[in-house]
Amino acid sequence: MRLRLARWRGGVLLAGLLVCWESLPRLGWVDPILLPPFSRVAGRLISLALSGDLVQHAVASLGRVLAGYGLALAAALPLGFFLGLSEPAEQYARLAVQLLRPLSPPAWIPLAILWFGIGNAPAIFIIFVGTFLTLLTGTIAAVRGVDRRLVQAARTLGCSRRGTVVRVVLPAALPELLTLIRLGLGLAWMCVMAAEMVAVSRGLGFLMLEARNLFRTDTVLAGMLTVGSLGLLLDGLLRLVQGRLLRWQVGRKAYEMSRD
Amino acid sequence: MKCLEIEALSKVYAGPDGPIEAIRRVDLVVREGDFVAIVGPSGCGKTTLLQIVAGLEPPTSGRVLFRGRPVRGSSHERTLIFQESALFPWLTAQGNIEFGLRSLGLPASERRERAREALHWLGLEGFAGLYPHQLSGGMQQRVALARALAVDPVLLLMDEPFAALDALTRRRLQQEVRRIQEARRQTVLLVTHSVREALSLADQVVVLSSRPAEVRMVLPVPRPLSPAALAEWEEAIHRCLTEENGEPGTWTPSSF
Numbered sequence: 241m242r243l244r245l246a247r248w249r250g251g252v253l254l255a256g257l258l259v260c261w262e263s264l265p266r267l268g269w270v271d272p273i274l275l276p277p278f279s280r281v282a283g284r285l286i287s288l289a290l291s292g293d294l295v296q297h298a299v300a301s302l303g304r305v306l307a308g309y310g311l312a313l314a315a316a317l318p319l320g321f322f323l324g325l326s327e328p329a330e331q332y333a334r335l336a337v338q339l340l341r342p343l344s345p346p347a348w349i350p351l352a353i354l355w356f357g358i359g360n361a362p363a364i365f366i367i368f369v370g371t372f373l374t375l376l377t378g379t380i381a382a383v384r385g386v387d388r389r390l391v392q393a394a395r396t397l398g399c400s401r402r403g404t405v406v407r408v409v410l411p412a413a414l415p416e417l418l419t420l421i422r423l424g425l426g427l428a429w430m431c432v433m434a435a436e437m438v439a440v441s442r443g444l445g446f447l448m449l450e451a452r453n454l455f456r457t458d459t460v461l462a463g464m465l466t467v468g469s470l471g472l473l474l475d476g477l478l479r480l481v482q483g484r485l486l487r488w489q490v491g492r493k494a495y496e497m498s499r500d
Numbered sequence: 501m502k503c504l505e506i507e508a509l510s511k512v513y514a515g516p517d518g519p520i521e522a523i524r525r526v527d528l529v530v531r532e533g534d535f536v537a538i539v540g541p542s543g544c545g546k547t548t549l550l551q552i553v554a555g556l557e558p559p560t561s562g563r564v565l566f567r568g569r570p571v572r573g574s575s576h577e578r579t580l581i582f583q584e585s586a587l588f589p590w591l592t593a594q595g596n597i598e599f600g601l602r603s604l605g606l607p608a609s610e611r612r613e614r615a616r617e618a619l620h621w622l623g624l625e626g627f628a629g630l631y632p633h634q635l636s637g638g639m640q641q642r643v644a645l646a647r648a649l650a651v652d653p654v655l656l657l658m659d660e661p662f663a664a665l666d667a668l669t670r671r672r673l674q675q676e677v678r679r680i681q682e683a684r685r686q687t688v689l690l691v692t693h694s695v696r697e698a699l700s701l702a703d704q705v706v707v708l709s710s711r712p713a714e715v716r717m718v719l720p721v722p723r724p725l726s727p728a729a730l731a732e733w734e735e736a737i738h739r740c741l742t743e744e745n746g747e748p749g750t751w752t753p754s755s756f
Contacts, residue, residue: 389586396554397600397651398576407599411590488590488631 276458285462293447298466300443301432304360305474308367309428313421316372320379325405330380337373345370345431353439363435363443370431371424378423382416383409415489418482422475429471444470502568503655503687504530504553509562510712511548522548524712525562530655533685535678537698540708541741546691549713550659553689554580567654576600579653583660585640587632593619593643594628600651618646621680638669642676649680658690662697674701695737699730707737716740 258278265272288294323330348369352362386409394408395401436445444463451459506528513520522545530536540546551557553564555574564571566578579600587596597615606614619628622642632640641661648656661677662670678701681688692698698705699721707716717740725733 387586389582389584390588392551392554392556392574392580393582393586393588394599394603395556395574396576396578396580396657397647398603399600400603403603407602408588411588414590 273455274457276461281458281461281465284456284458285465288459288462294462294466297442297444297447297463298470300440301436301445301467302470304363304435304443305367305425305428305432307360308364308431309371309425311364312368312371312375312424312428315368316375317379317417320376321383321405321409323376324380324383325409337377341373341377343369345427346434349435349438352435356439358439358441360440362439363432366435366439367428367431371428374427375420375424378420379413379417382413382420385416386412415486418478418485422478422482425474425478426471429467429474433467501532502529503532503534503566504528504689505563505565505568506549506553507563507565509549509552509564510560511545511552511557512560521712523552523559524714526708526713526715528706528715528718530687530689532654532687534704535681535686535688535690535702536704536706537690537692537702538706538708539692539695539698539737540713541710542693544708544710545713546693546708547659550580550657550689550691553655554578554657556580576604576651577654578657579648579651579655580657580659581644581648581661583663585632585637585644587640587643587647589632592629592631593624593635593646596632596643597647597650600647604651614650615646618650621649622646622676636669638665638673641665641673645673645677645680649684649686654687656686656688658688660692661690663692663694677701695734695741696730699725699733699737705737707740709741 261275261278263277264270265275265277285294323333345366348366349362352365356362356365390408390412391404394404399407432443433445436443437449440446444467448460448463451457451463506526509523509526509528510521511523513522526549528536528538538546538549548557552559553566553571555571555578571578588599591599594615597618598611601611601614615628619625622645624639624642624646627635627639627643632643635643641664645661658677662673665673674697677688680686688702690698690702695705703721703723705719705721707719708714709716717737719733719737721733722729
């Protein structure tokens, strides 16, 4: 009963915000050109969806995220495992990683355009560089954080060195890795917006930028709603995968608290 | 027959403020079927000694012979049990026990059969499907023991396996270990800081000094050992440990 109530609480604030959004411009307290009421934005969203434009833009953005983030995952996870398991290798890489990491994704945009021009390539590049180092350092930390005794136990149970990587380090680091992958996806989703504001002619970022130039605040807001919802949806999908893979953790915290 | 021979074993670590001498010229022999306990003050290098025997760390100098051959790397023949169970939290009790059997390349049917057997030895029937976090500390340590015994080790290495348990659970598990050891003629090398534990479990007690660890004395323990004799022996070992070059403070008395 209490749990069900808690689930509705999240909706209460959202509903309140929507009511404010609807009434403020209608009451004339806010200029409707700067903030059109929610119903008009929703109407615009539906018409964009029906015309097929929205889907086209959304698919373009999603495709870039999948390509750029997929590449970053494919590169960062194996490399992170290697560096996490090998102390000397990590020492070689450390300075370079620390130097490049503070560069925020938008800082790569000028270079991306110089190298790749306009189109999908610079956007994918920006997503890649914007997520790669975060994934890399996170993977190294996750691998490093694995309890050494688990590896030692496996070794004295006859498991080979290579076997422990797959059978011990990977499952032991998995909870942290999955959180990292969710975090990275959020980051990739932010990067694609930044990239699409400058380097492409399709995608949700482009849609919003163009609408700004035409002073269509309703389209800008409709685009923002789409971006938010899609981000939520992607994260929800990953959470589903996470729950599936980490089923053994169900109730773990509760058990540990109830003990002693 | 000699199972384990340690000759003039020394271990020096590179510490932040120069080298740390953990073990100094330790000699030790464990025969097949023996239950040998190593006692010494906390932090004296007992654990390091066990890790070297397990093949998880190389010695600085000296030799460790296992069945006449120098130890090189780890193997299921020298299985190690830790103070905290070190179970794999993502596997059930059954999965944990089968872990080593998979490394040995046994087929699924035989793995299941041997896991069932190991669960039976430790009275864990009915717990096979539970995850470590669903088990009490004592039960976890039982699963760890079952996991180690399932791979049929020649030498069972135990690093303070009872230290994290409450007194009642510890007592019960100690008896269980002794019973299994006798039934299987299992060779065991146990490391503990509890003199009483060493005396009540082992056939032979090796007393180490505080760091760097050196052998102070080797005592064969007669069986049965009467409570009065046990108290006397315990007192003697404590005296031996506190007399050494003026660092009695490092000795932690057992919590019995």
